[in-house]
Amino acid sequence: MGSDLNRQIILIAGPTASGKSALALRLAEELNGVIINTDSMQVYNVLEQLTARPGKAELERVPHYLYGHVSPSLAYSTGRWFSDVEGLLKSPELFEKTLIFAGGTGLYFRALLGGLSTMPAIPEAVRSFWRKQDGELGAEKLHEMLVLKDPLAAASLRPTDSQRIVRALEVFDTSGRSIIEWQKETGRALINAATARKIIIEPDRQWLGSRIAKRFEAMMEEGAIEEVKSLLSLGLSQELPAMRAIGVKEIAEVLAGRIRAEQAAELATIATRQYAKRQMTWFRNQLGDDWERVPYP
Structure with a gap:
């Protein structure tokens, strides 16, 4: 093609x-x-x-x-x-x-x-190691490690973006090359x-921010809470991309009784606006x- x-x-x-x-x-x-x-x-x-x-x-x-x-x-x-x-x-x-x-x-x-x-195949041992490190140390600590190993990749990633930080560490440990260099080889x-x-x-941006708030309110009214309940019932790892969808964490707090639905909507709206800006x-x-x-x- x-x-x-x-x-x-x-x-x-x-x-x-x-x-x-x-x-x-x-x-x-x-x-x-x-x-x-x-x-x-x-x-x-x-x-x-x-x-x-x-x-x-x-x-x-x-x-x-x-x-x-x-x-x-x-x-x-x-x-x-x-x-x-x-x-x-x-x-x-x-x-x-x-x-x-x-x-x-x-x-x-x-x-x-x-x-x-074309990315290198990541050995399971390397993948498991960095997933475990992420769970134990957290994204910001791993980002500090990435700065030392692969400053080029670290400069392009937010310190809280654990999924991409882990990926960069996996690629560097497997190949000895920055994930940025691999990405250039299209x-x-x-x-x-x-x-x-x-x-x-x-x-x-003002229009978009207002639209985001209204849309999340509609999501809550149209079944988002039940969706998250169904998702959580699967017992999946918190590191999976679907578990990181905006609104999952916030609604999970509602289901656990720690915050009100209105608070979850406000937090998820803020996160969505930040995501839209990025x-x-x-x-x-x-x-x-x-x-x-x-x-x-």
Whole structure:
């Protein structure tokens, strides 16, 4: 595939709650299209409300792919998503369709356009060691260790981002090279960046902050608490990506009787706004001038 992929493709990136799904839905209906999930949290099958996955009404309007197809017990990676998309692109039923990739995970868009870097296979002993260290020492201590081992990677990661810090330590211990160096060695792109239409939604921050608050209130009313209850009943490791979805920790505190639902909503709203700010910064710095920038969908 790659540069010889002769079909209409639209990419829609943007921060959470910015209206990506609504824009994708409208374009899909206008252009005989399908929507492909480009968000790392919307792949999980338990968290429909908390991850703002398209609902039944949206799914009935146009075909959607790679939404809610992964168990929260799995650590779904960019590589797995890339492989799933590669399979979709070979599906005969999609050959005549406009493909609309919509979501907020920057690394997914980077992989689509520039290929996926080849990472070293991590031995189980190395993986287990750093997972154990994370549980015992915490993210900030591991970040201090990463500064000494791989300052290049450490400079690019927040000291609280334990998942990526652990990953960087695993890669360095296995290969002796920075994960940043590995990431620069990209592979084959899945789509032609020159012919795809690329859109970034860049909403007003005050508008987005208000929208985030209203959306989380709606999530709470429409079943988010029951979703988290179901997720917790699985007894999964706290280190799995699904367990780190914004709102899970806060609602778990409600279920444990330690805070009220209103407090959980406030805390989750703050966390979501912070996440949206990081997304906007990433898109602004990582995606080039060939992307259309629109203030709202």
